[in-house]
Amino acid sequence: VSDGVAVYDNEGRFVFVNAVAGRLLGHDPSELLGKPMWDVYPEIIGSAFEKLYLQAQRTQVPVEFEGYYGPLAGYFEIRLFPAPDGMTVYFRNVDDRQRAEAQRAELIRSLSSALDRARKLFDVTAALGQALTVPDVTNAVARSARDDLGADVAAIILVGEEGRLCMVGPTTQSKQVNRVLERISGRAATATSDVLRTAHARFDASRAEYLADYPHVGALLEMAGLGRVAHLPMIISGRPIGVILLGWASEQIFDTDERAFLTTLAGHCAHAIERARLYDRQLSVTEALQQAILPRHLPTVAGVDLTARYLPAGRDVDVGGDWYDALALPDDSLMLIVGDVGGHGLRAATVMAELKHAARAYAMLGQSPAAITGQLSASLTASGSEVYATAVVVCLNVTNQMLTWSCAGHPPPLVLDGASPAFLEEVHGPILGAVDNLVYRQDTMALPPGARLLLYSDGLVERRDTSISDRLDFLSAVAAGANTMGLDAACDRLLDEVAGPSGREDDLCLLAADLLDIR
Template sequence: MVDCRAVSTPPSDPGRTSHDLPRDHLVPVRRSGDRATSDCAAGDRTANDRTANDSGRSATCDARSSTDADALDHLLLALDAAQVGVWEWDIVDATLRWDRRTGELHGIELDSFGGTLEAFLALVHPDDVPNLQARIATALATGGFILEEYRVIRPDGSPVWLQWRGRAITDTSGQIVRIAGVCADTTELRSGREQAGRAMQHVSDGVAVYDCGGRFVFVNAVASRLFGRDPSELIGMPMWEVYPEVVGSAFEQLYLRALRTQVPAETEGYYGPLAGCFEIRLFPAPDGMTVYFRNVDERRRAEAQRAELITSLSSALDRARKLFDVTAALGQALTVPDVADVMARSARHDLGADIAAIMLVGEEGRIRMVSPTTQSDRVNHVLERVSGRATAATPEVLRTARARFDASRADYLADYPHVRTLLEVALLAGMAHIPMIISGRPIGVILLGWTTDQTFDADERAFLTTLAGTCAHAIERARLYERQRSVTEALQQAILPRHLPNVAGVELTARYLPAGRDVDVGGDWYDALTLPDGSLMLIVGDVGGHGLRAATVMAELKHAARAYAMLGQTPAAITGQLSASLTASDAEVYATAVVACLNVTNQQLTWSCAGHPPLLLLDGADATFLEEVHGPILGAVDNCAYRQDTVTLPARARLLLYSDGLIERRDTSISERLDFLSAVAAGSHAMGLDAACDRLLAEVAGPSGREDDLCLLAADLLGDQ
């Protein structure tokens, strides 16, 4: 029970008096109907109290103005119409006064009410008495409000929920002298709230309802589980007392702003009191706040996993794109230095590496470095010294066939401290050594270096290992190509004549240029020989295709043509024999050729053209193509009889025989190219034969980018010297 005689009230606000408070006690006036005020003695007591509180103001009922009385009558009528009772508890004499409506709400006749706090609490359901006592004690201690719901059992046995709402009244000294308030039936409202509460119990979110003071009014089962407390421990308790850590938090700021602005708000983040990530939605109302809590830990984990998966897929796609790009570039690399350059570019652009090199196992097991051309000689030299030592990472990786990844310089020096100076000179920190393996055998090591420490995760290690495998196959292919090209070039150089014949009255010169560096050796050849009758035989041929096969067929045709010429056969007979030989060989290749026999004595030229570009005849600045074609390309038709023509050359004529590599370009028609050749040759007529040939190669063939090899055989008739 609450002892009203032992109440220590806090000092009042110095600037505030009882005159500023609402009406603080019952007034003995008569209402309409059957309700009446308390007895006259109570009215006199009330009047005396008011007189004391108002410090000498006249407070008798008769002294009131008729206007005040009318206003009070209207107020009491309004309260009666709303079925709201009025009560007053006099702290000084421990008297509790009710009006008739308050008695009716509690199910008793007013005359039978004892007029004490104990008599009132005796009417309250026992389960609700402790909470009501606690609220009264708080009001007495703080001088604040009382707001509490409790049950009473009517005489007919039906429970009724009532709401007791009041406020402490102080005198001029700040002492609490009365608590006055109203009482109303909230059974229906409580029933609606309970029905809503039952519905809220099935909501998957946690729901908590607070009053204007931040006290818990309702907590559903989910919220109770989240809070880790039974609803009975929370209802009526201020949020700030239950969870002190809320004070000053972002949630409190959001809560107070929503309460002040009456605008719903929401937030999401880690919520300390609930030890998890929550989506929180706040719905303010004039009498409090409803807050929904939804745990989003699973959703955030799923989002994080999805983001991680997307990042992983994006990273995988990016690595796949990089690998595709480097594979395509390596497919165009024909030599080992080309492979090293491609790998170095990829390492810099795709991996951010500062240096790169390829260490290959050469003959007798010696390690040689293929230095990228895009890297400084100083760095290349340092890398070669580091990797060339017997005790270094490169020999270890070659021996074990396992990649080595050193995240920092210290990691590398832990095993190989003797190369500290070299690493410092090269500014190397993180390093990677990845073996290049073919058929289970390491053929070399890719060395990558960074000037900063690195973290080699599993995906990056897998990417580097795949890159090393791609480079290994590219190097193996480049080595094979280099060997084949070396053999082919040697064969071709052996086939081409070392010296041109020295014939009186004729000056001869020849040129041969291989195709561009990314094109294999072709089958172009030229030959010049003096026949037994003193005539000069000139031959230029072109075997279709490139590589060793083309060079082999070229050698066969070249030697056959020379043999037929030495037997005294005519140009037409020679082209026919060459075609028949090619047809019978099943070589499945074709060739073109022009065979010309020059009689120096009478300056007659007899020639046979088998699908070859036409000879160019220069008479001073006049240029003429000998455009007759005497048969198809060699090997195209069985038993083909080729023809020939004869022309008498002018004195001091210049004759040009050439292969199509001199004139053919994909982006220009053959007729335009022939016209260009004719113009350049005519413009060079006054130049010596060697100088004229050099000019033709420079201007017509061009310095680079040729798709085919070419040969040029030129003859000047000197005439009378």
């Protein structure tokens, strides 16, 4: 048979040994016959083999097991078959199988680890994809370091103006540790500065390993309670823009896979930081442009009280294209305009500026509301920008209290006469820029003394989870309830109750006018 076979009597003496057993045991079979196994292999005494051998002899039940056998320096599969007059033992070397199983277990462990790291990388990448600002990025990194990596400290050190280092974002430790890390990272001769200079990550598996190169920060590192530290450069176009500092209280070796994972993570963070910085710069330009477009002061016109409000969208939404304007005309009438350019960001703000200045020019030339909406639509179509807008243009003749308006796909103005609200629901043409050479219409009505007029953009009333009809009814009810209030107080109430303090998906404008009874 292919197995080694040995037969023992009740005293444990060799009775039979086949050639395979002799080879595995390292003896000629004839040398073993008649000798007690305990004398030939004294290492057996007290071993698992002896215990199982005696068990099989006592119970007369076969036993099968596998294990490492020191005297023969290998793994063996052993089967014991007891009989009244002795024991027959079959055994074979299974080192190859053990190695294969160990390799398979290592492969499974490696694949499992790779999948776990891939999941962690996916999670942090998804979080970074939602981060718009640098603080958003640092928060995402801190959460990932704590939840996925088990880090006790996570911080981002960025290269600022004139090469100065600045630690941004929270750590997962106390304010004291935060201050300690700032002191460490701010020193010239530290791992942070060296990693920025070399653009190579540094992994210190123990505090002693770190202090071997930077002994002067030993007290600070001990105060931070760190044993294992990783410094990961964030590189954009070959240029380090900062370092991610990760710290653990315990000491542990950084294996090859972990180093590769952390380096990849730093690359994703670098791009997120750069994108956030670009977003901040663009947002600053867009906000400055929008603030420059919105009128700083409303005109003073006898017989009319004016006020306006502008609210940006939620923090996760770009600056939009909502705008308003009020212009006192040479004929003592008042032109009021509220518009909304589709989209967000710099492009929307640029189109908004073009429309606002064009509308002012047309109004100063004495054109009617219908003519102004038509000219704005034609200008937008001719620009080829594929950007659309809505607008409502109102001309209020204060002398005869006549109101003329043209609505281009915009939410309807609201007129309140006493406590009775009414929407001017006539639509005089589609959104601006939708149709070439379209002639818009307009309507005219007389306003009673003391009437109130509200112009607004859709950010005031539109919500995804509510129909626009219900929202307009709500606006009408709140406006009617606030009609006895002063214009400023009424506008504040509309923003509080209709717009709400948070959750807006768009910016909004509100332009309100009270026609005063000066008789």
